[in-house]
Amino acid sequence: MQRISLTQFLIEQQRAGRTTADLRLLIEVVARAVKAISVNVSKGALAGVLGEAGSDNVQGEAQKKLDVIANEILIQANEWGGHLAGMASEEVEDVRPIPREFPKGGYLLLFDPLDGSSNIDVNISVGTIFSVLRCPEGCVEPVEADFLQAGREQVAAGYALYGPSTQLILTVGDGVHGFTLDREMGSFVYTHPFMTVPVDTQEFAINASNARFWEAPIKRYVSEMQEGKNGPRGRDFNMRWVASMVADVHRILTRGGVFMYPVDDKCRAQGGKLRLMYEANPMAMIVEQAGGAATTGHERIMDIQPHKLHQRVPVILGSRNEVERVSRYHAEA
């Protein structure tokens, strides 16, 4: 079997005019950082990387040691290559400029260094999510306003899943492509070309412990699924909730499903739970590129004009017919 590496894949994308040399470098650097994060994640207790870091991030969450380590790995890997104008991270309050001593490029990189932190200490899959934007014309020292672009402006998006195997899932706007880390060789192998989300599904993902806080359209949608064969849907549904967005989205990309973290009475004051710029937008681009849909219930996620770097949004994404049904229930409410 002929094995295509991530490097070869990216060179071919560049030859076809779908990426620039700088974007190819950027993705290669992110992939290299992902390998380093994967090593740390998989060593677990042996490397003393589990548990709390003893600090809080800007969102008021207690940081895990691996949140801090993954953030440092991504920043250090990306700051000197000359491909970036700036970075932004879940774990860093303000935008992160490129240090003066390094050349600057035209892209902005945003990331959730470690997604699913609550799962680290129990040895359940976690991930990294990233989004790439162009720095607006004339942007030398980017400020927050330069990052506040709608998701449809993304030039690339991806995530890494640190599961039984480490996978890198990527889109540069021409479908979704999956790579698996060959640990012996130290390289990503192209294993999942043109991943697609089936339009229909029998599976949903939501944190059901929040049911009493949900709005009417979500209550209606979930209870109709729970009624199963004898309810209005006329069939049974299954539920899965890993509580690592990366793992939940990856399942949907593999076999379909609908993922929901809607706005509810518990997170209404913040606008939702998940972060628009480095969780919702990159996942929305991936899911749409795979033939699925992503909405807040009222509008397409990638059409939202951001007003804050760490802004939160309601997220409903996955199999198109289900996402459309949830949107319809919101419109009818």
Ligand code: AHG
């Ligand atoms: P993070 O670990 O990057 O802060 O993100 C956690 C998010 C997301 O991965 C997941 O879908 C959700 O939080 C889990 O929320 P619950 O604790 O409500 O299950």
Ligand code: MN
């Ligand atoms: Mn967090």
Ligand code: MN
């Ligand atoms: Mn996250």
Ligand code: MN
């Ligand atoms: Mn995180």
